[in-house]
Amino acid sequence: DAGVIQSPRHEVTEMGQEVTLRCKPISGHNSLFWYRQTMMRGLELLIYFNNNVPIDDSGMPEDRFSAKMPNASFSTLKIQPSEPRDSAVYFCASSLPAPTSLDTQYFGPGTRLTVL
Amino acid sequence: GQNIDQPTEMTATEGAIVQINCTYQTSGFNGLFWYQQHAGEAPTFLSYNVLDGLEEKGRFSSFLSRSKGYSYLLLKELQMKDSASYLCAVRNYGGSQGNLIFGKGTKLSVKP
Numbered sequence: 001d002a003g004v005i006q007s008p009r010h011e012v013t014e015m016g017q018e019v020t021l022r023c024k025p026i027s028g029h030n031s032l033f034w035y036r037q038t039m040m041r042g043l044e045l046l047i048y049f050n051n052n053v054p055i056d057d058s059g060m061p062e063d064r065f066s067a068k069m070p071n072a073s074f075s076t077l078k079i080q081p082s083e084p085r086d087s088a089v090y091f092c093a094s095s096l097p098a099p100t101s102l103d104t105q106y107f108g109p110g111t112r113l114t115v116l
Numbered sequence: 117g118q119n120i121d122q123p124t125e126m127t128a129t130e131g132a133i134v135q136i137n138c139t140y141q142t143s144g145f146n147g148l149f150w151y152q153q154h155a156g157e158a159p160t161f162l163s164y165n166v167l168d169g170l171e172e173k174g175r176f177s178s179f180l181s182r183s184k185g186y187s188y189l190l191l192k193e194l195q196m197k198d199s200a201s202y203l204c205a206v207r208n209y210g211g212s213q214g215n216l217i218f219g220k221g222t223k224l225s226v227k228p
Contacts, residue, residue, distance in 0.1 A: 033215065042220035043159070043203065056215060091158060104149070105216065107158035 004108035018080040025094030035091040120219035138204030147207040154200045
């Protein structure tokens with residue numbers, strides 16, 4: 001079975017440019033999570049969808065960040081305009097619905113974003 | 117508030133046993149997870165505890181005490197490939213169901 005798929009794997013862009021990160025969750029999973037990981041702050045939840053509906057976006061740093069999930073098999077995280085402090089690894093994860101022991105989150109390989 | 121603490125780094129010898137501790141303060145606790153993350157890779161699930169006690173899974177075991185807000189991950193018969201970061205994560209049912217709050221991770225180095 002394919003795991004969580006993310007693209008691109010690496011992105012280098014200049015400050016002010018728009019960045020779009022993409023995620024395809026595991027088939028059958030109906031919860032999707034976007035995380036950001038940095039050395040300083042560790043792994044932080046940005047936003048969480050359940051059945052394509054955003055449940056909690058309190059982790060989204062500011063209005064420059066937006067996320068969508070138009071259908072069960074695709075989500076995007078957009079940063080516009082990007083800033084150097086957005087440089088991080090962005091992970092997408094998916095799971096079956098909580099609260100069961102089956103709701104382990106499975107992570108994609110991540111997108112390493114560098115904003116110059 | 118919510119807080120998860122774990123040591124930043126640990127070093128152990130191949131073949132030995134190591135215990136990685138995690139303490140937490142959260143509202144609405146509903147499960148604790150341990151993830152392993154090798155450098156440059158994604159976190160992968162190791163274990164899950166929701167009731168007090170020890171869960172054993174091969175060379176890895178995880179313990180939970182809800183009254184103490186404490187968990188540990190025990191790794192036995194250490195191998196070089198166990199060198200990685202180990203992330204403790206707590207699931208709560210505060211404002212959002214199902215999301216995890218992660219600690220910053222413990223970087224384990226296994227020496228020959």
